[in-house]
Amino acid sequence: MSETTNSRFTPRIFSGIQPSGGLTLGNYLGALKRFAALQGDQAQTIYCVVDLHAITVWQDPETLRRNTREATAAFMAAGVDPARSVLFNQSQVTAHAELAWLFNTVARVGWMYRMTQFKDKAGKNSENASLGLLAYPALMAADILAYQATAVPVGEDQKQHLELTRDIAAKFNHDYKVEHFPITEPLIEGVATRVMSLRDGTKKMSKSDPSDASRINLTDDADAIAQKIRKARTDADPLPGSIDGLKDRPEARNLVNIYAALADETPDQVLARFEGQGFGAFKPALAEVAVAAMSPITAKMSEYMADPAEIDRILGKGAERASEIATPILERTKDIMGILRSR
Ligand code: AMP
Numbered sequence: 067m068s069e070t071t072n073s074r075f076t077p078r079i080f081s082g083i084q085p086s087g088g089l090t091l092g093n094y095l096g097a098l099k100r101f102a103a104l105q106g107d108q109a110q111t112i113y114c115v116v117d118l119h120a121i122t123v124w125q126d127p128e129t130l131r132r133n134t135r136e137a138t139a140a141f142m143a144a145g146v147d148p149a150r151s152v153l154f155n156q157s158q159v160t161a162h163a164e165l166a167w168l169f170n171t172v173a174r175v176g177w178m179y180r181m182t183q184f185k186d187k188a189g190k191n192s193e194n195a196s197l198g199l200l201a202y203p204a205l206m207a208a209d210i211l212a213y214q215a216t217a218v219p220v221g222e223d224q225k226q227h228l229e230l231t232r233d234i235a236a237k238f239n240h241d242y243k244v245e246h247f248p249i250t251e252p253l254i255e256g257v258a259t260r261v262m263s264l265r266d267g268t269k270k271m272s273k274s275d276p277s278d279a280s281r282i283n284l285t286d287d288a289d290a291i292a293q294k295i296r297k298a299r300t301d302a303d304p305l306p307g308s309i310d311g312l313k314d315r316p317e318a319r320n321l322v323n324i325y326a327a328l329a330d331e332t333p334d335q336v337l338a339r340f341e342g343q344g345f346g347a348f349k350p351a352l353a354e355v356a357v358a359a360m361s362p363i364t365a366k367m368s369e370y371m372a373d374p375a376e377i378d379r380i381l382g383k384g385a386e387r388a389s390e391i392a393t394p395i396l397e398r399t400k401d402i403m404g405i406l407r408s409r
């Protein structure tokens with residue numbers, strides 16, 4: 067059904083990253099690298115630094131401004147080209163917040179309480195979480211549907227939010243008897259949709275992990291990257307010839323997947339070279355690949371960060387282009403709902 071529904075829409079790819087500081091290798095491999103690769107395919111690519119999402123948990127204002135620029139620098143350093151993609155920060159396009167309010171009336175409270183990201187972030191004292199943290203997925207649906215985006219590349223952890231986006235679109239279309247919103251396809255592809263912690267292969271690599279050794283930050287220098295890989299948790303067994311042999315070895319599997327994603331190879335191709343060898347041989351090779359891939363990105367990020375005025379200019383320009391797409395879609399949504407417009 068989604069296939070036929072979506073064929074009515076211009077192919078458009080949308081994704082976002084929160085400027086909450088400390089982007090990791092997980093963000094790079096699961097999101098940024100793929101965002102860059104999707105440019106120039108048939109679809110228009112729209113990428114957003116989602117500052118309105120970040121403030122659902124406390125952000126120091128000065129730090130938020132800096133992180134917004136840093137996330138923009140990360141997009142560009144990873145290869146997102148503001149000339150080929152629309153790149154902007156969410157709050158500068160007011161259609162997001164407006165459409166989110168309209169979706170707050172479509173989505174059901176029960177849908178929100180079921181979200182695992184809400185449960186994780188709200189923790190034990192969920193009564194004390196911000197109302198925005200609960201409503202977060204309706205804003206995310208608005209980000210996507212303000213552009214009638216047909217596909218959204220994300221890491222595995224965002225799958226549930228994308229299902230909710232589809233539910234909101236379907237309920238809106240059904241309630242108002244229209245085919246106004248596409249049923250967006252998640253693009254959760256490749257070997258790095260879930261990069262795991264370097265200290266615990268069963269936990270996602272995350273900026274919120276208290277241990278800095280658990281992750282590679284996009285701002286880490288070559289020494290830090292190499293050292294973290296050297297100290298990564300592993301086991302004593304030699305590597306098998308194919309990824310199936312790593313089913314019950316989460317740490318080993320994670321490192322092989324990271325290698326494959328960084329080198330644009332399949333895990334089996336990587337293992338074909340390392341079969342029978344231990345981590346004493348594999349880790350230095352991985353460190354080399356990681357440093358070679360990440361150092362240019364870290365360097366470009368600092369170059370971009372040296373000129374904040376230029377970043378702000380790019381975001382402003384991107385927001386203008388984004389607004390040109392989103393405004394007519396928002397207006398049509400209001401018309402469908404019977405919200406009177408007379409100016
Ligand atoms: P966030 O930093 O939470 O805004 O996430 C931005 C993007 O990075 C989303 O598409 C996430 O799914 C993706 N992402 C975050 N952490 C990881 C990870 N450990 N592995 C793969 N993708 C990730």
Ligand code: TRP
Binds near residue numbers: 210
């Ligand atoms: N919720 C996403 C995350 O935490 C970020 C995000 C916000 C997003 N709006 C989006 C991702 C729209 C894709 C599409 O990573």
